[in-house]
Amino acid sequence: MGWISEIPDSEAQGPLRQIYDAVKAQRGKVARILGAHSLDPGGLQHHLDLYMHLMFSAGPLSRREREAIAVTVSAANGCAYCVAHHLEALRCYEKDEGMLATVRDAPDRLAAPRxxxxxxxxxxxxxxxxxMDEEQVGALRAEGLTDAEILRINLVTAYFNFVNRIALGLGVEADAQEVAGYAR
Structure with a gap:
């Protein structure tokens, strides 16, 4: 629980109950970041729709790439909650702990140019x-990235800046139990 009141799963009713049940059916449990939205079920639903689209829909980037962006952005913002969650998700696609640390702490040292x-x-x-200027987009194009891929990189980056600020601004924290056990 963060710094504002939340409606726990056991007390959820109406639209919030439906959202929580759908999340549990799809992901296994309700993440604390979603619980932080419980006083605004409509906002929670829109947030969840955007998250599912950007991170799970068919699209121009792999899940590995999307999770790597999540980790890099969250680390740059100092959002331990999102780093913990998305580093764990990235482990489903990347087993090298050194590579994971580089994505989190020093992406400029990655060997893979793309x-x-x-x-x-x-x-x-x-x-x-x-x-930011056109030069940054040019650097992505130089690595063979398409405009659709560049757009998705931008959207995932912007999304995690948004979510990091929710977590940081409302005191949402993660522990090992919170991070483990999600359907990926």
Whole structure:
């Protein structure tokens, strides 16, 4: 639980009950970040729809790439909650702990040029958005990324900046029990 009141799963009714039940059926349990929205079920549903589209729908980026963006952005923002969740998800696609640490802490040191370019774009958009220019998009195109892929990189980056601020601004925290056990 964070710094504001929440409606726990055991007390959810109406639209919130429906959302919680759907999330549990699909993901196995309700993440704390979703519980933080419980006072606004309509907002929660829109947030969840955007998350499912950006992270799980068929699209121009792999799940591995999307999760890597989530980790890099969340680390740049100092959002331990999202780093923990999405590093765990990334482990489903990447077993090398050194690589995982590099994605989190030093994406500029990645050996894979495509992923490095993606994560450097995401990190710069996160920490210095006013310095973005066409040159950053050109660096992605130089690695063979299409405009549809660039758009998805941008959207996933923007989404995690949004979610990081929800978690940080409302005191949403994760522990090992919170992070484990989601259907990926």
């Amino acid at each position: 992923l490095r370019a993606m994560l450097l774009y995401a990190r710069r958009l996160t920490v210095s958005p006013s310095t």
